[in-house]
Amino acid sequence: MQKVVLYTQPECPPCEVVKRFLNANHIQFQEKNIKTDDSSRQYMINQLSSYSTPTVVVDDKHIIRGYNLEELALKLNISS
DSSP, X not given: OOOEEEEEOTTOHHHXXXXXXXXXXXXXXXXXXXXXOHHHHHHHHHTTXXXXXXXXXXXXXXXXXXXXXXXXXXXXXXXX
């Protein structure tokens, strides 16, 4: 099973779409809210070089920045 971490923030419509996509495809994920978790925000910025949500990390090696369901599906081996 792949490890998926989703960095989100409140009132982020693309974040909600990605969460729905993951749930619809039965992908378990850990959600990190960068507004309430400063260490996650700092990690996202400093280690992942990402400045926007949603940011998705798959298996600690694939980083998908922004709203890109096609790339996410590819990294998660989800066929259309």
